[in-house]
Amino acid sequence: MIRFYYSPAPNPMKVALLLEEAGLAYEPIPVDTARGAQFESAFVALNPNGKVPCIVDGDAVVFDSNAILLYLAEKTGRFLGGGPGPDQAGQRGALLSWLMFVATGIGPFSGQAVHFRHFAPEPKAYALTRYAFEAERHWGILEARLDGRRYVLGDEYSIVDMAVWGWVSRVPFMFGEPDIWTRLPNLKRLLDEIDQRPAAQRARAMPDQDRFSKMDAAATAHMFRHISGLGTAKDGRD
Numbered sequence: 001m002i003r004f005y006y007s008p009a010p011n012p013m014k015v016a017l018l019l020e021e022a023g024l025a026y027e028p029i030p031v032d033t034a035r036g037a038q039f040e041s042a043f044v045a046l047n048p049n050g051k052v053p054c055i056v057d058g059d060a061v062v063f064d065s066n067a068i069l070l071y072l073a074e075k076t077g078r079f080l081g082g083g084p085g086p087d088q089a090g091q092r093g094a095l096l097s098w099l100m101f102v103a104t105g106i107g108p109f110s111g112q113a114v115h116f117r118h119f120a121p122e123p124k125a126y127a128l129t130r131y132a133f134e135a136e137r138h139w140g141i142l143e144a145r146l147d148g149r150r151y152v153l154g155d156e157y158s159i160v161d162m163a164v165w166g167w168v169s170r171v172p173f174m175f176g177e178p179d180i181w182t183r184l185p186n187l188k189r190l191l192d193e194i195d196q197r198p199a200a201q202r203a204r205a206m207p208d209q210d211r212f213s214k215m216d217a218a219a220t221a222h223m224f225r226h227i228s229g230l231g232t233a234k235d236g237r238d
């Protein structure tokens, strides 16, 4: 049975979706990041980065959401974006490129865009502008990619779409723009389509919201340790 360390945040939710899509047996283990559980030594021993998600599958410990997506897709041989065919190398190239684009671009810039718009102390104008600009540029690239394609890799639903799904519902909050979908209609179409999937509904229903603390002052102290001065994962403190 796979142990799945999670919270209801974008990166763990991608993995919840794949676990549900693949019908894998798993035990969800909540990590209350708003109270610093990600820095407890037992968890840091699994993920030295002190962040969710992380899975334990027998002898394999896998952290970082996109690594977990690839690990589970390869384990099951599903959602890799292309069946056997003449263009397998091309499909593999596209899968890796778009997955890493989400991992290194969409995720980090979106996270920082949310941070600077909603949580960072003043002065923040420069950082807010820079991260909003870069996040929107990355989302614009995905929007263009989805023009004339049902999914990011084409006709087949893959782990790349699941990686996008983890973040895309946060886009209006990220930019402080409820109407932003008028500029990103293909992304909204993808979000709506995946939201309709039973696996997505199970993934969203899975986290018991009562088990996770809210983003209050204690949460920001635990999550923004460069401000609060609390130790980091390196300290491995409980």
Ligand SMILES: N[C@@H](CCC(=O)N[C@@H](CS)C(=O)NCC(=O)O)C(=O)O
Binding pocket: 009, 010, 011, 012, 033, 038, 050, 051, 052, 053, 063, 064, 065, 066, 107, 222, 223
């Ligand atoms: N690169 C990592 C990032 C993981 C990450 O940032 N997780 C967030 C939730 S989406 C988290 O654990 N935040 C708590 C913290 O930063 O202390 C991944 O893709 O899994």
